[in-house]
Amino acid sequence: MNAKETVVKDRRNPLKIARGLGSSQSGVEHWWTQRLTAAALVLLGIWFVVTVLCLLHADYATARASVAKPWNALLLIAFVLTMFWHAVLGLQVVIEDYVHTRWKEVVLLVAIKFLAVLGALASVLAVLRIALTP
Amino acid sequence: MADTKRPLSPHLQVYKWQVQMMSSIIHRATGIALAVGSLLVVAGLLHLAAGEDSFNHFKGVIGSPIGMVLLFGWSWSLFYHLCNGIRHLVQDAGLGYEIPQFVRSSWLSVIGSVVLTVLVWAYVLSAGGAA
Numbered sequence: 001m002n003a004k005e006t007v008v009k010d011r012r013n014p015l016k017i018a019r020g021l022g023s024s025q026s027g028v029e030h031w032w033t034q035r036l037t038a039a040a041l042v043l044l045g046i047w048f049v050v051t052v053l054c055l056l057h058a059d060y061a062t063a064r065a066s067v068a069k070p071w072n073a074l075l076l077i078a079f080v081l082t083m084f085w086h087a088v089l090g091l092q093v094v095i096e097d098y099v100h101t102r103w104k105e106v107v108l109l110v111a112i113k114f115l116a117v118l119g120a121l122a123s124v125l126a127v128l129r130i131a132l133t134p
Numbered sequence: 135m136a137d138t139k140r141p142l143s144p145h146l147q148v149y150k151w152q153v154q155m156m157s158s159i160i161h162r163a164t165g166i167a168l169a170v171g172s173l174l175v176v177a178g179l180l181h182l183a184a185g186e187d188s189f190n191h192f193k194g195v196i197g198s199p200i201g202m203v204l205l206f207g208w209s210w211s212l213f214y215h216l217c218n219g220i221r222h223l224v225q226d227a228g229l230g231y232e233i234p235q236f237v238r239s240s241w242l243s244v245i246g247s248v249v250l251t252v253l254v255w256a257y258v259l260s261a262g263g264a265a
Contacts, residue, residue, distance in 0.1 A: 035226060038219050045216055053254065056261050060186040067182060080175065087169040094162060112169075119176045126179035 030089060037086035044079040064130055073131040080123040084116040157240040161218045164211035171208040209254055214247035 010017075051072065055063050066072055091112045099105040149155065174196075181192035195201050221239050224230055230239050 035223065038223060042216065042220060042223075045212065049212070049254070053257065056258060060182075060189045063182060063189065067179075076179075080179075083172055083175070087165075087172055090162075090165045091169055094166065119172060123176050123179050126176075126183035129183045130179075 030092075034086065034089045037082050037089065040078075040082045041086055044075065044082055047075055048079050067127060067130045070131070073127050076127050077124050080127070081120055084120040088112055088116045152237075153240040153244070154236055157218055157221075157243055160214060160244075161222070164215045164218075167208065167211040168215055171211065174208070206251075206255065210247060210251040213250040213254075214243065217246040217250070218243040 051066070055066055058066070067076060092109060095105060095108045095112070099108060178192060178196075181188045196205060221230075221243050224239075230236060
């Protein structure tokens with residue numbers, strides 16, 4: 001089959017095929033989510049730093065009791081999920097900008113997502129374990 | 135990459151040093167550093183969940199000289215990324231694009247991050263070191 005036959009078969013206008021491709025579907029999604037998680041991290045990040053500073057020199061029981069408090073557990077899970085989400089979005093842009101060998105780029109993009117999901121799940125499990133075991 | 139012999143666009147060495155380009159580069163660099171640092175948060179939570187011995191071991195590691203140096207670096211990275219991140223959010227709202235404002239807010243990010251880092255570590259050291 002050559003190119004001419006393909007053209008004859010497909011009677012759609014080329015514009016019809018092109019429309020809907022490219023950034024028109026989800027182009028702003030990445031940018032907007034990065035800003036949304038950034039805004040959340042301004043608040044959660046400051047809360048996290050203050051919480052850690054309050055736990056300076058805390059022994060095991062104090063630190064565990066602090067994390068087990070409902071509000072702290074909730075905010076900690078929110079912080080960790082937002083942090084990994086924001087990190088993946090940021091690292092993705094850096095990799096897309098600087099890694100010019102396609103297979104390396106794809107491997108890195110997949111690897112950071114796997115790592116981030118593992119990190120986020122491990123953190124959530126740890127917080128839940130602390131918060132739910134007496 | 136394309137191996138054509140076309141002329142390249144002007145690159146770093148052509149430009150005069152300006153604070154705005156540093157604030158932009160550092161934002162990326164600290165972002166990468168913080169992404170690595172996120173693993174420390176995971177490690178801390180896992181050690182806290184694993185029990186007292188494990189937690190004390192973790193405290194020992196981050197309280198060691200190397201641990202403190204890394205924590206210092208990460209704390210500055212966090213405060214820089216925080217300050218400059220707020221600056222970027224303000225700029226995303228369309229504000230602060232006059233050149234003098236742009237230069238001033240760049241310096242504000244740099245100075246603000248240093249001030250916050252110094253304040254936090256003054257508090258930590260006055261309380262007798264980390265962990």
